[in-house]
Amino acid sequence: MRDTTLRRRRTRGALAAVAVAGLLGTSVYLTGELNEARTPPPPPDVADTGATQTSHRGPTYERLRDPDRTVVRDGDGAVVASFTDGARTAVLAGPVRTFAEPRFTRAKVVTDRWVRLLPQPWKQGAEKERWFTAWFAAERTSTEPDVMAFTQEYLHAAKVRKDARGVAYAGDAGFGPVNPDPNGDKRLEESDFYDYLGIPYTFRDGTAVRPDKARHRAVDCSGFMRLVLGYRARFPLAPSDDEGDGLPRTSDGMARSEVGVDVLALTGRRPGSLGKLQPGDLVFFEIDARTGPRLDHVGMYMGLDTDGKPRFVSSREEADGPTFGDLGGTARLDGDGFYAKGLRSAKRL
Incomplete structure (x- = not known):
């Protein structure tokens, strides 16, 4: 579960990234349309002192605070969307669905x-801008696969999906x-997304990498x-x-970067409250004493499970891949x- 130093495998030249179209994973099941009976209660801070409202047609x-959003x-009066200042991940209400991993x-x-x-990142007043009007009109009722659906497409026995070039981008x-090494961890880390895909990839700063064949179809946390x-x-x-811009390579790098918005501050201790979390937030852990104060695991918050408990999905050594189950x-x-004790911070991208 530790993130170790990123291995450098570079080549020169411009290598084009392969674009893929997201498809809904087999672990996601639509169970009915959103209605009043199924609508979760609004966040506990919707009545925050100082909240302001702006009425439009429709x-x-x-506006709410902590974080500003x-x-x-x-x-x-039902909440149908939430946008956090400085973040690109947005949460919208849609059809009810069930994620299961028996x-x-x-x-x-x-x-x-x-x-x-x-x-683009949200800012106060963005609802009046043309780009948002078009985006919200298209996405508000969309049932195209979202970030949460993407996570399910890599669980055990998930169906292999290929793009037009034959690249298996899910499964x-x-x-x-x-x-x-029999004395080390059971499985090696450092498998990145391009290793899973088995394709060369060029980042925005021009850095080009090639996949490791031994890590094909594998990703660490x-x-x-x-x-x-x-x-x-x-x-x-x-x-x-420490190179380029965007989401860093390791858990520690992600947590300590300026990318996104910190919703649970990194203090070196477990956060006192989880009330600010929303689905899609990255959650960071310190669970391996061998790495010192480094944050060595990352997952994505999914929301409350059927037992009313906050659940996350991540890639783990014990499950040999992505899971939101309880093995290990x-x-x-x-x-x-184990993970609850090791929780240290959370970020909204």
């Missing part, structure tokens, strides 16, 4: 929250090659987040923690479990 836009309400957990996540990327992912958020959802990626530690952020 939706109502309300805009929530959108429909004519009945191989590793009995818990399920039943949710009407859909996580999508804005074309059951492993964690990494078997470690030849941070590589998994880069596969889902970067390659699939098109959030900018950096080649390493309960995938919950509360209680006194």
